[in-house]
Structures are given as C-alpha cells and as structure tokens.
Amino acid sequence: MTETNGTSNHKEALAEGTVLIAGGGPVGLLLATVLSSYGVKSVLFERNKSTTKWPKMDLTNPRSMEIFRRLGLAEGLRRQGVPAHIDQPVLISSGLGAKEAITKWALLGVDKFRKYIRDNNDGSQPLEPWQRLSQALFEKWLKGLCDADPLIDIRFGWKIESVDEDSDKAMTTVVNVDTGETIAYTSDYVAGCDGASSRTRKSLGFPLDGGPIPSCVLLVHFKSRDLSRLHKQGQFWHIFLLAEPGKFGGAIIAQDEVDTWTTHLFLPLDANPEGIASEEAVYRVLGGLHGPYPIKIDEILVRSVWRPNIAVARTWASANRRVFIAGDAAHQNIPTGGYGMNLGVADAFDLGWKLAAAINGSAGQGLLESYELERRPVALRNVNHSGVHFEVHEKVSDILAGGDPHIINDETEEARLLRRRIRDHYQTHDGENKDFGIEMGYRYQSPVIVPERDTQEPEWTPSRYIPTTWPGSRPPHIFLSDGSAIFDKFGKHWTIMVFVREGCGQDLLMDAAKSLSVPLSLVDLSGEDQAKRIYERPLVLIRPDQHVAWRGDRLDSLESAKDILTTVTGRGLSGIKLPYNSKLAEKPTEAFSATTELSTQVTTFEMEKMGGFQL
Incomplete structure (x- = not known):
C-alpha cells in the first residue's frame, strides 16, 4: 500500500510478517537467507550501491561453517575461498x-x-573445518x-534515516542516496544490521x-605476484611482524594464495597516516625491524585508516521487541581471533529462526x-x-625491552635467548583462531x-570445547556408526533425540508438539552406543539453531511435555521457568580476563591494562 503526499516522500506498509532489514553486509544478507529458509519474506536496504571492496573478515570459523552447512551453503561457500589442500601457517x-621466521603456528x-x-571422533571437534x-x-x-531468492527484496542505494516503534509496528524512514526520495x-519487525x-x-x-583503543592502523589492500619475495620465509596465511623500536608492528594477510594481500601497519595516535604512501606502508610492515622490504606491487586496491575498538551495545532489542540489532551494530572487537564477523553469523541465525x-x-x-x-553475554x-589475543602481540615489547632488538637474528647466545623467549611466548599463547571453547562452547542462559537441576555444570575453558549436552550448549558432533554426521540428523525445526530402545516419554513429547503446533522431529539413535554416552541423557531436545533446549531421563505425563515445549518456545513460562540471572550479562567476572571489564552499569570503556596502555 502506498500513500503519496504530493512530494518525493511517501509511506508504505510492508506485508504482514515481512521483516525490514537495515544493512546489506554479511549479517543482513545472512539474516535474509535464514528468514527465507523458514518461508519468511524480507526487504533489505543498503546505503552502498555494491557489496564491499574491503577485505575485512578472512576466516569463517568452524561454528559458522556448521551454521552454513545447516543452511545447505557450506560447500558453495568453500568454492569461493582458498582451496582445501592449502595449509594456513601463521608466522611470527x-x-x-x-633469513627465517622466529616461530609459527x-x-x-x-x-x-x-x-x-574424522580421526578424533570423540565429540570434541567441530563438524566442519x-x-x-x-x-x-x-x-x-x-x-x-x-x-x-523470491522471498528476499534487496534495495541497494538506500540509507536508513531513522527507526522507531509502537506497540505492534516498527517505523523506518529510508532515503535514496541518489534522488533524495524518502519513504516511511x-x-x-526491523533488524538493524547496519x-x-x-x-x-x-x-x-x-x-x-566501550570504545576505541588508543592506536590507529593503516590498512593497504593490494595485488602482487612477487611470491619469491613475499614467501621468503615460507608460504603463510598471516605473518605477524615486529617493528621499531622493538614492539608489535603489524601484519600481512594472504587473502587468496594467488595475488591478493592486505597489510596492517600499527601506528601511534599522533601519527599522520595520510603522509604515508601505500607502498611505503607495505614495505614498512614487511621489513619489520630490518628497514623497508620492497616488493613488486601490481595494484593498490583500497586503503583506509581504522581504530581497534572494543564495545558492546547495552541493549539489543527495543522495548516492544519490534526492533533488534545484530552484528557490528551490537558489538565491535579487535580483529585478533576473527570473532567479529563470526559473532555476526551466529547473531543472524539466532535472530532469524526466532523471528520466523x-x-x-x-x-x-x-x-x-x-x-x-x-x-x-556471548558477545x-x-x-x-x-583483547586477550591482541595483548599477546603487545606483550612482545616487554620481551624486547632493555636491550637491542636488532640483534635478534645474530648467532650469539643473547640473540638465541631472545628468540627462544619470543618462541615460548607465542607457543604458550597460541589460542588465536584455535580457542574452540570460545567459538563452540558458549552456553545460553535464558x-x-x-x-x-541437582547437577553440576560441566567445566568451561576458552581453549577447548568440552563435549556436553548441558542445556543451552551446542551439542557434540560425532560421526555415527554408518559414517553420517549426527548434526545432519537434526531437523529443520525442533528435534528430539532418543538414545534408548524402551519408551521414555518421547511419544508424549510428540503428542504435545502436535497439540501446540510445534514442528518437532523424532530421531531414534537407540543403537548408537557412542552417541548415547556422549549425549549424556536418553532424551535431548535440540533447537533449530543446534543448541540444547532441554534434556532428561524420561517424561511421565503429557502435561510435563507441554510444559517443556511451552517454555522453550517462549509461549508462557511455567514452574520450570529459569529466571534470567546470567553473570555474563550483568558483570563479567571469572569468565573474563582481568584485563577488561564491560559492564551494564558503565557507559565508558574501562581497561586496567592492555599491552601497557590505558584509556
């Protein structure tokens, strides 16, 4: 319906059940994809006229790849990326x-x-690399x-001007970046992925x-086929490089193992990045402590100056739950660990299935x-x-302090000791891109x-995923006796996994689902002894996002089954309601490092220590 008011401005009402998405980056596009997979229409607005030319994310982590597999997109995504046979060493x-790198991951x-x-089929590993x-x-x-996709209407070249809500609708004003036409x-619902x-x-x-860290970074994205110079210390995915006067200086990233690269030159806040030519920036990063290292650059693609930022929005949803935010609109982080984009992928899937x-x-x-x-809390x-990963690089300045860092490649006892200290530091703190407890082990509380009840929660550690079906967890992946993946048994909607031959109430749950119009699939794995052991309970209820909603030994009444489904679908909470009391949302405590505190009670970023600087 269109109501014209005599100018270029007019009003439109989207069809009932259609979600308006603000922002056409990866999170907005993925949210539209998730909604479509459940038959929900969306209209997406993006201020730019084309997709990004910036490199940004360069690793889709295993948990995100599991989500893409869930959507049937994993193999299509892999065809766009670096070939599967190429390793991805990180050099220091x-x-x-x-002559050679100091150490490597x-x-x-x-x-x-x-x-x-495949060789470690014990539930500790992801399904997807x-x-x-x-x-x-x-x-x-x-x-x-x-x-x-016929259910997705994409409109690039339109910017979001404002968003508001009332009790049962959201109102969004958009402006055409070329003509100035305004539509209300x-x-x-509105999803802010902008x-x-x-x-x-x-x-x-x-x-x-939160807020920015007191540093700035000059990014240069470029083309070069000068592999003899670039691969002098071996093929790499990343190289983290030292710099004058003995500190972490920057990094180079191999984007495609062919000819596309990105360098990040870390600079003090009082630097003048505009006065540094793109070629000079590349040479400075690559040269490290040894002075500029020229290579043949075929083309400078883009360059920009960015500031590392650590921040989380205190509120993610409007009062009437008509407007939500996701991705960078809700959280920003230092790129170390690759959490930003991958957090956004999980945001999009979580919000998408719930809206649908x-x-x-x-x-x-x-x-x-x-x-x-x-x-x-996950964000x-x-x-x-x-920030913990970033501090690993910043701590190098402490190792190099008090001496001449330029001796580091000499064949003296002092130089060998210095190299050993740096090797030991990086090998002790090697969790960047490997901390699967962070990536896969998060447990929802809501x-x-x-x-x-009456059971102690399993251990959690950032460095590894501990297999568990504790409610709120991502359940363990294993390959079953026929070689199939247990995750592939999960239904598109809700799934009850049954691991015993005798009846233990699964029929009651199916009857309850039918009466409540909850789409529920039953998967009988009663002959899978390994799965039964790893999944810990005879009955495990899996949500559409592959997280455990409930588990138990048996159900004895239809009423109990209805209580469970009523609770997990948010239709009205009964006596088994969990009052929300997550320490993670109120104030990070033992789950977070002592270096950083982000709290709902503060509006500024408080950092006691992070690589020797303070805000």
Missing part, C-alpha cells in the same frame, strides 16, 4: 629481511583439518544468492559500552525476549577475548532454556 617474524588447511576431525575467504568475495557470493515504512555506526541503534538510543518462529506462529513473543539475553565474552 622480525621482518622479511631475516602450524594451522591446518581444510583437507588436513577434516581428516583430523574453518574456511579462508575474504569478506569482499563472501558478500558478493551471498548477495547473488539473495538476488535470486511500517513493518512488523554496522558499527548503526543508525538503527542510534535512533533508538541504545547505549554502546514468532511470525509463523510456532512460538510466542517470549522467544524474541531471549535473543538479547542469549547473544549479548561480551568474545569481544573481551579478542527463560527459554530448561535448566538442569
């Missing part, structure tokens, strides 16, 4: 002028990682899929706790309440952990998770 170097390529997963892929290629591919839309400077977040006044369930009538509005309650933890 004093500069390419040196030997990260596996997809083929070797996939074999490792990671995948190297530049965001520039990722966005282009995903937009192509969305363009071909009403819709049932980046760090989100107009959605600002329109609704959601506070952003509410729109399609298989869940209540209480399910939407759980989005912020579940995702924000707090991961954003903080990106009123739509049925709590475990």
Whole structure:
C-alpha cells in the first residue's frame, strides 16, 4: 500500500510478517537467507550501491561453517575461498629481511583439518573445518544468492534515516542516496544490521559500552605476484611482524594464495597516516625491524585508516521487541581471533529462526525476549577475548625491552635467548583462531532454556570445547556408526533425540508438539552406543539453531511435555521457568580476563591494562 503526499516522500506498509532489514553486509544478507529458509519474506536496504571492496573478515570459523552447512551453503561457500589442500601457517617474524621466521603456528588447511576431525571422533571437534575467504568475495557470493531468492527484496542505494516503534509496528524512514526520495515504512519487525555506526541503534538510543583503543592502523589492500619475495620465509596465511623500536608492528594477510594481500601497519595516535604512501606502508610492515622490504606491487586496491575498538551495545532489542540489532551494530572487537564477523553469523541465525518462529506462529513473543539475553553475554565474552589475543602481540615489547632488538637474528647466545623467549611466548599463547571453547562452547542462559537441576555444570575453558549436552550448549558432533554426521540428523525445526530402545516419554513429547503446533522431529539413535554416552541423557531436545533446549531421563505425563515445549518456545513460562540471572550479562567476572571489564552499569570503556596502555 502506498500513500503519496504530493512530494518525493511517501509511506508504505510492508506485508504482514515481512521483516525490514537495515544493512546489506554479511549479517543482513545472512539474516535474509535464514528468514527465507523458514518461508519468511524480507526487504533489505543498503546505503552502498555494491557489496564491499574491503577485505575485512578472512576466516569463517568452524561454528559458522556448521551454521552454513545447516543452511545447505557450506560447500558453495568453500568454492569461493582458498582451496582445501592449502595449509594456513601463521608466522611470527622480525621482518622479511631475516633469513627465517622466529616461530609459527602450524594451522591446518581444510583437507588436513577434516581428516583430523574424522580421526578424533570423540565429540570434541567441530563438524566442519574453518574456511579462508575474504569478506569482499563472501558478500558478493551471498548477495547473488539473495538476488535470486523470491522471498528476499534487496534495495541497494538506500540509507536508513531513522527507526522507531509502537506497540505492534516498527517505523523506518529510508532515503535514496541518489534522488533524495524518502519513504516511511511500517513493518512488523526491523533488524538493524547496519554496522558499527548503526543508525538503527542510534535512533533508538541504545547505549554502546566501550570504545576505541588508543592506536590507529593503516590498512593497504593490494595485488602482487612477487611470491619469491613475499614467501621468503615460507608460504603463510598471516605473518605477524615486529617493528621499531622493538614492539608489535603489524601484519600481512594472504587473502587468496594467488595475488591478493592486505597489510596492517600499527601506528601511534599522533601519527599522520595520510603522509604515508601505500607502498611505503607495505614495505614498512614487511621489513619489520630490518628497514623497508620492497616488493613488486601490481595494484593498490583500497586503503583506509581504522581504530581497534572494543564495545558492546547495552541493549539489543527495543522495548516492544519490534526492533533488534545484530552484528557490528551490537558489538565491535579487535580483529585478533576473527570473532567479529563470526559473532555476526551466529547473531543472524539466532535472530532469524526466532523471528520466523514468532511470525509463523510456532512460538510466542517470549522467544524474541531471549535473543538479547542469549547473544549479548556471548558477545561480551568474545569481544573481551579478542583483547586477550591482541595483548599477546603487545606483550612482545616487554620481551624486547632493555636491550637491542636488532640483534635478534645474530648467532650469539643473547640473540638465541631472545628468540627462544619470543618462541615460548607465542607457543604458550597460541589460542588465536584455535580457542574452540570460545567459538563452540558458549552456553545460553535464558527463560527459554530448561535448566538442569541437582547437577553440576560441566567445566568451561576458552581453549577447548568440552563435549556436553548441558542445556543451552551446542551439542557434540560425532560421526555415527554408518559414517553420517549426527548434526545432519537434526531437523529443520525442533528435534528430539532418543538414545534408548524402551519408551521414555518421547511419544508424549510428540503428542504435545502436535497439540501446540510445534514442528518437532523424532530421531531414534537407540543403537548408537557412542552417541548415547556422549549425549549424556536418553532424551535431548535440540533447537533449530543446534543448541540444547532441554534434556532428561524420561517424561511421565503429557502435561510435563507441554510444559517443556511451552517454555522453550517462549509461549508462557511455567514452574520450570529459569529466571534470567546470567553473570555474563550483568558483570563479567571469572569468565573474563582481568584485563577488561564491560559492564551494564558503565557507559565508558574501562581497561586496567592492555599491552601497557590505558584509556
């Protein structure tokens, strides 16, 4: 419906159940894809006229790849990225002028990682290996899929002007960047996936706790086939390089193992990046402690100056739950660890399935309440952990202090001791891109998770994923006796996994689901002894996002089964309701490092220590 008011401005009401998405980056495009997979329409607005040319993300982590597999997109994504046979070592170097790197992290390529997963079928590993892929290629591919989807209406060249809500609608004003035409839309829901400077977040006044770290970085994205110079110390995915006068100086990233690279030159706040030529910046990063290291550059693609930022929005949903934010609109982090984009992928899937369930009538509005309650604590933890990884690099200045760092490649006892100290430091703190407890081990706490009673919660550690079906967890992946993946048994909607031959109440749960119009699949794995042991309970209820909603030994009544489904779908909480009391949302304590505290009680970023500087 269009109501013209005599100017270029007019009003439109989107069809009932259609979600308006602000922002056409990876998170917005993926959210539209998730909604479509559940039959929900969306209209997406993006201020830019094309997908990004910036490299940004370069690793889709294993948990994100599991989500893409869930959507049937994993193999299509892999075809866009670095081939599976190529390993992805990370080198630590004093500069390419040196004969060899000081040390390295030997990260596996997809083929070797996939074999490792098969050989360690104990529930501790992901189903999918990671995948190297530049965001520039990722966005282009995903937009192509969305363009071909009849349930997704993409409109590039439109910027979000403002967002508001009333009790049952959201109101969004958009402006055409070329013509100035303004349209005021009403819709049932709005998802703000519009980046760090989100107009959605600002329109609704959601506070952003945190802020920039006192440093700036000059990024140069370029083409070069000078592999003899670039691979002097061996093939690499990343090289982290030292710099004058003995500190962490920057990094180079191999984007495609062919000819596309990105360097990051770390500079003090009082530096003048505009006065540094792009070629000079590349040479300075690569040279490290040894002075500029020239290579043949074929083309400078883009350059920019960015500031590392650690921040989490205090509010992720409007008062009436008509507007939500996700991705960089909700959280920003230092790139170390690759958590930003991968957090956004999980945000998009979580918000997408919950919106679809509410729109399609298989869940209540209480399910939407759980989005912020579940995702924000994960963001707090991961954003903080990106700072932990960054501190590993910053601590190099302490190791190099008090002496001449330029001796580092000499064949003297002093130089060998210095190299050993740096090797030991990096090998002790090697969790960047390997901390699977952070990536896969997060456990949701919210009123739509049925709590475990009279049982101690399993250990959690950032460095490794500990297999468990504790409610709120991502359940363990294993290959079953026929070689199939247990994750592939999960249904598109809800799934009850049964691991015993005798009846233990699964029929009651199926009857309850039918009476409540909850789409529920039953998977009988009673002959799978290993799965039974690892999954810990005879009955395990899996949500559409592959997290455990409830588990138990048996159900004895239809009423109990209905109580469980009513709770987990947010339709009305009964006596098994869990009052929301997550320490992670109120104040990070033992789950976070002592270096950083992001709290709902503060509006500024408080950092006691992070690589020797303070805000």
